[in-house]
Amino acid sequence: MNSFQYTTPDSAFPLQGMPDADVAREIEALCSADHRYSDGSVFNSICSEPLPFASAIYAKYADSNMGDNRVFPGPHQAERLVLGMLGSLLGLSSVQGVLTSGGTEANLLACAAALREFRGTRRRVRRAQILAPESVHFSFDKLAALLDFELIRTPVDSQFRADIAELRRKVSPRTALIVVTAGTSECGAVDDVEGAAEVAARAGVPLHVDAATGGFLIPFARDLGYPLPRFDFSIPGVSSITIDPHKYGFAPPPAGALLIREGGPLQTFEFESHYLGTHNHKTLLGTRPGAAVLAVYAALKHMGWSGYRKAVGELFARRDELIQAARERSLELAYDPDLTIVGIRESNPEAALAHLESRGLVGSVSKRHRFLRIVVQRHLVQRDYDRLLSCLSEYRREVQAA
Numbered sequence: 339m340n341s342f343q344y345t346t347p348d349s350a351f352p353l354q355g356m357p358d359a360d361v362a363r364e365i366e367a368l369c370s371a372d373h374r375y376s377d378g379s380v381f382n383s384i385c386s387e388p389l390p391f392a393s394a395i396y397a398k399y400a401d402s403n404m405g406d407n408r409v410f411p412g413p414h415q416a417e418r419l420v421l422g423m424l425g426s427l428l429g430l431s432s433v434q435g436v437l438t439s440g441g442t443e444a445n446l447l448a449c450a451a452a453l454r455e456f457r458g459t460r461r462r463v464r465r466a467q468i469l470a471p472e473s474v475h476f477s478f479d480k481l482a483a484l485l486d487f488e489l490i491r492t493p494v495d496s497q498f499r500a501d502i503a504e505l506r507r508k509v510s511p512r513t514a515l516i517v518v519t520a521g522t523s524e525c526g527a528v529d530d531v532e533g534a535a536e537v538a539a540r541a542g543v544p545l546h547v548d549a550a551t552g553g554f555l556i557p558f559a560r561d562l563g564y565p566l567p568r569f570d571f572s573i574p575g576v577s578s579i580t581i582d583p584h585k586y587g588f589a590p591p592p593a594g595a596l597l598i599r600e601g602g603p604l605q606t607f608e609f610e611s612h613y614l615g616t617h618n619h620k621t622l623l624g625t626r627p628g629a630a631v632l633a634v635y636a637a638l639k640h641m642g643w644s645g646y647r648k649a650v651g652e653l654f655a656r657r658d659e660l661i662q663a664a665r666e667r668s669l670e671l672a673y674d675p676d677l678t679i680v681g682i683r684e685s686n687p688e689a690a691l692a693h694l695e696s697r698g699l700v701g702s703v704s705k706r707h708r709f710l711r712i713v714v715q716r717h718l719v720q721r722d723y724d725r726l727l728s729c730l731s732e733y734r735r736e737v738q739a740a
């Protein structure tokens with residue numbers, strides 16, 4: 339837990355207002371150590387600079403509240419349209435769903451809906467289980483704690499993808515939901531969704547696909563000819579999908595979405611408000627930013643299929659250049675990347691990371707697999723990757739000399 343000391347003048351509640359210019363200066367000072375995506379120093383982030391037009395829309399509609407559809411019907415209209423667009427991106431002509439604050443909330447709603455349904459029909463099961471490969475995002479650890487289910491983790495293969503046979507072995511009458519990932523945030527691994535769908539269908543269990551990271555990459559990369567498997571509603575057993583416009587979708591945060599196959603086994607959870615004429619709420623958040631919804635609309639309409647396809651083509655080309663350059667420097671990859679997250683083997687990845695940080699670069703290390711993790715994103719250009727790799731080579735020379 340963070341603890342706060344309230345007694346210093348800075349952190350006590352301000353007795354009097356201050357001129358905006360002074361407050362703005364304080365805020366600038368507070369954020370002075372922040373990196374800018376445009377610095378070319380951020381190599382750990384799946385989020386990136388939003389499309390400027392989407393940010394402008396966000397700022398313009400900052401007061402808009404999705405929690406009150408009587409005052410703000412517009413963003414609800416936009417939400418329906420966005421869900422339609424995302425549904426058609428993911429292989430469905432008729433879709434249910436909600437826009438959320440991100441992947442965590444979308445996954446929460448999918449789990450909550452599956453658990454409600456499961457507990458309604460299998461009353462004798464003591465504690466429901468949700469089954470997922472161990473590469474599943476750590477948001478599911480939060481959800482297991484919140485929603486009181488047991489998260490059963492199955493092993494992954496050498497490329498950090500789901501081992502489908504292991505998934506099949508672990509299905510039981512206690513399984514409420516199977517979750518697989520289309521683009522893990524740790525290594526971008528795309529699970530065999532078709533294989534998992536077969537397991538789920540045979541067991542009569544819904545299948546949720548967490549495509550928070552991969553949702554805005556895989557459809558376009560497939561169109562460009564990259565050999566990636568199907569992962570979406572074109573696979574009959576897929577019940578629901580999480581996709582995050584605030585990652586590779588060019589929208590400012592907070593922007594996630596949960597899409598559900600209409601008439602499928604998963605229904606969203608839905609609650610009435612106390613007030614006449616107010617929509618049922620289907621999200622965890624009550625007051626939620628309409629600006630975020632309108633900004634997603636802006637990003638999708640501005641980019642279109644051709645815009646995203648071009649952007650993904652550039653990202654994958656950068657990734658391929660990075661892999662090539664790493665190999666030329668005798669840096670070994672931890673796996674063959676499916677998407678835009680590259681893992682570099684290091685015997686002491688923490689020390690390598692510290693070296694990068696001493697040069698002002700932000701990278702990350704997978705704690706459990708112990709590789710240096712580099713996220714290819716649109717805010718980085720060739721020069722930035724060259725700088726990163728030079729720093730790594732420099733680190734290796736220092737280690738060897740020591």
Ligand SMILES: *Cc1c(COP(=O)(O)O)cnc(C)c1O
Binds near residue numbers: 442475548
């Ligand atoms: C980022 C991510 C999440 C969590 O999404 P937030 O938007 O950070 O809440 C969940 N699953 C995967 C696969 C992710 O990449």
